[in-house]
Amino acid sequence: MDGTASTWPAALQFFLAGVLGGSCVLQWVWWRGELRQAGAKWTLLWSAVLALGFVANGLLAMAPEGLVGAVLLFVRAQLFVAVVLVALPATRAYTAGPPVRRYVLAAGAFALVRAVLWLTTDMVMTHTYVQGLPVYGPLDAATFLAPVVVVALYVVRAVGKLRITLVGVLLLASGVASVALLVASHVVQDRATAEGFATMWALPLGLGLEVLGLDRLRRAQGDAVRQNEMRDAVARIANAAWFIKDPEALLLRAREESRRLLDDPTIEGSLRPLARGRFVTELFSVEHDAASTRERGFLMDLAQIVSAAAERHALASRLSQAAFTDSLTHLPNRHALDQHLAEALDQADVERTRVALVYCDLDGFKRANDHHGHAWGDQLLVQVADHLRSAAPPGTTVARLGGDEFVAVIPRAGTHDDLMAFGRELRAGFGGTSPEQNPPRLTVGVAVREPGETVAPDQLLQHADTAMLEAKRTRAGVVFFGRELRNRVNAETQLRRALDEGVADGEFEAHYQPIVDTVTLEVVGLESLARWTRGGQVLMPSDWLPLAEESGLIVPIGQALLASSRAGYEKFRLPVAVNVAARQLAEPDFLRHVERSWGDGAWTQLTIEVTESALLDDSAAAAGTLAELRRRGVKIAIDDFGTGYSSLSRLATLPVDVLKIDQAFVREIRTRRGKAVLRAILALADAHGLDVVAEGVERASELTALADLGVPRVQGNLLGRASPTLPVRGPRPRPRGRRPVRVL
Known part of the structure; x- marks a missing residue:
């Protein structure tokens, strides 16, 4: 301290200060990565105070005796005390120990008394030097050890029965070593040795904090990698939710992703339906809870994706059912019929088979429905649907076309006689539950698409409808759309086309x-x-x-x-x-x-x-x-x-x-x-x-x-046929006794 000492002690102090300064940067990164948790903040402050202490030691080694040396000596002493005081909140942050306020006040009071005595008396510092080394007063050791004892008591109480990791053991050992060197610097009688201890006491603690910072940085990097992997896993499950139609399969995939990322083979999942089409999904570990909030959030994100996918698929299923199912009879509706009929005709083209269409209509339904009410009419329609379902051959699709009209699509249809027998069976087997003497009955029209024929689905449906209308007109009950009816329909179609042209021309x-x-x-x-x-x-x-x-x-x-x-x-x-x-x-x-x-x-x-x-x-x-x-x-x-x-x-x-x-x-x-x-x-x-x-x-x-x-x-043909011109007859004498003519 006389300004003539070798420079290596000062260089060592500055080097250690630089190392701790770098550690402060690491601790700052840790602090941000840990979302500003208290432990990271106090470790950063602790490392910064230690770095300043090493800087003060380096400056003190090169400073001459006098005012500058005295100021640096006082600053170093206060930084040492600050290191001890910061240990209190840092310990509480890491251990979640008891309230630290009383301990901070007690240790701070001892530090304040020491500083006052240092500046005003010779009880702590005599302000003299022997062979370039400062001479301390009789209360130096006592006033310094008092806050150290307070901190030690709190550390013992806070650590208690906590499970300490290897890094924690290393940090605790380095702290004990630094405290031992610090205590030795105040109790050793040899001034040179005591000053050496005072200069180097923070080295073990600095090394411990450096190891802690490196460990925290490694963990932060690992957490960042884990977080990215979790985010990617959530994205993969979210994308898969649009392609995997089975919610249970999606749940299994989410479970496997969580098991792999969290390294927990005991993670299980459950998917339960709630009211109004809602679902609840849970992903949980059978043996232990998730280790961190982030991991719990990861499991919740996966569960929400599975629930949303299940609700979306359930809604799509309901909408599809509503779009293709008749709400009253639960039969396929017109849209489903069109789709199924087209598929049946395509399949028949491949198999070279016949497709039959049976068109059923309820005679007198409107009149009876108006008389008995819509509830009765709905019940009758349900009875018709049940009757057609039970009477239809295997493989037949029965659909409600609308109103009181039903259609049965029969793939691989039998002969003409078989189909007519089926139509008569449908008509004879349904009587309905009506209080009327003549309840509504089924009128049936049958049409067939033969192998090799080019008949569109709408055209086949029209043929069956025409046969049904012919059955109504002739009161035959069941009519087959055969050659005679086809020729008549073709003739009517041609006549209709000619009528359109005639009106237009x-x-x-x-x-x-x-x-x-x-x-x-x-x-x-x-x-x-x-x-x-x-x-x-x-x-x-x-x-x-x-x-x-x-x-x-x-x-x-x-x-x-x-x-x-x-x-x-x-x-x-x-x-x-x-x-x-x-x-x-x-x-x-x-x-x-x-x-x-x-x-x-x-x-x-x-x-x-x-x-x-x-x-x-x-x-x-x-x-x-x-x-x-x-x-x-x-x-x-x-x-x-x-x-x-x-x-x-x-x-x-x-x-x-x-x-x-x-x-x-x-x-x-x-x-x-x-x-x-x-x-x-x-x-x-x-x-x-x-x-x-x-x-x-x-x-x-x-x-x-x-x-x-x-x-x-x-008027009549005797008196003149209809013609574009007028046949005029002259008047003749009116006979007597006839009634007078009224003028139009």
Whole structure:
């Protein structure tokens, strides 16, 4: 300390200070890696104080006697005390020992007393030197050993029964060695030896802290590697969750990953369903708990991935079931049927086998459902589904097409007779539980795709539907879609195509049949009849009218007829009667169609002819529309009167002006009964103030008889066939005694 000593002790001190400084950097890295745990913080502070102590020792070895040496000596003494004091919170942080506050206050009080005595008296430091070495006072050892004893007591209490690792033993041994050197520096009488101990006492503790830092760095690096491996494992399981459809298989894979990374073969997993489609997954060690929070978090992450995957697959399964399963009967729905039928046809192409489609419909279901309620109807549909399931051959797929329609797909189907027998068995075996005397029954249509045929799934379904409708029409119960029915369907398809083209090309025109006075035979009106001219040939309504009404093409045809009828009125200047089908009358825009087709004005010259059934199918709506036309001056006629089912009591409530007697009654006019019926109709018309026109007059005798009965107007082929031109008959003198002619 006289400034002449060799430099190697100082160099050694600075070297040790540098080593501890590097250790501080390691401890700082450790501190950040440990998420600022208290142990890392106090170890960093401990190493920093020791490094400063070595710096003070190095400076003191080179400093001359005097003020600088005295200051450095005091600083070194306080740093030594600080090392002792920092040991208290560091020990508590590592051992989770008892509260350290009282020990810190006690040791700090001794250190403060020592510092005060050092500066103000000669009891600790005499401020003199002998042969370049400082001379300490009588209380030097006591004031220094007091805080050391406090720290030692706390360490003994904190360590207690803790299990100490090898690194902990090394650190404890280095601390004991440093304390021994420190104590020796205060009790050894030889000044040179004591100063040497004071200079080197921190070396064992510094080495221990260095080993601790290296160990912590190794562990931090290992933890970082482990954390990356855990993150990669979580990513692998998350990716696998999108490809592994079985949640249990995904759980096994997560379990194997956790066993490998945590080196624990006892880890097990469980997957339990909860309410509302939720799942809970657990990954746990049978023998011991996870060693760290990170490992527990790793297991929880894997468990959450498995739970989420299980919930996702369960939701997908429910959605798939809802998309392909009928919710009421739990049969496959239309989407599933389309898919299965396509697969069955593809398989049949490979096997060269037949595929049969059995189409079932409940007769009278809507009426019974409206009468008994929807709950009863649902129960009946479930009974049908159960019946079809139980009666279907093995390998058959039964699906609900919608409403009261069911379909059975039979792969490797048998012969025609086998399929017809199966259809009859389905029909005969189901009676339903209905309180009605005539409960709903099954109507069955059967269609087959033969090997080698090119029939699409939708086409095969249409064939079976056509067979079912034919069974309804003929009341046969079961119908097979055979050659005859196929030819008729093909003919109807061609006719439908021709109808579409005819409407688009304006091939429909009006032909006019005269309505004449029975007395004068003067033409007093016209009935406009639709005729279709195609390829130079006139097609009669009986050839195409049913299909036009069924397909809805009767609506544009009727509009064209009404427009042509207005042109006929303008040409012939005679009132015109136009037939309107029930399908036309049911159109919401029927009134607007009439206005657009007929045009403005001349409403009193138009008569709309409707059938009894058209009036009564939707009497309220039809009556309202016809009443509006009647308000404008249009006359309303009931066509084919007597052949329908109108109630005579309701005749007065309907918006009617004319009764047109059907030709069936005209044919019976030569009989007494026929004449009586006609007299009754005439009396009814007279009572309600209605005009009468008799249709279908083919013979002169019929005309004479009608005139004798007082029928005012007639029409028929005898008086003129329907044609684009008008056959005009001149007036003749009116005989006496005849009833006056009512003007249309």
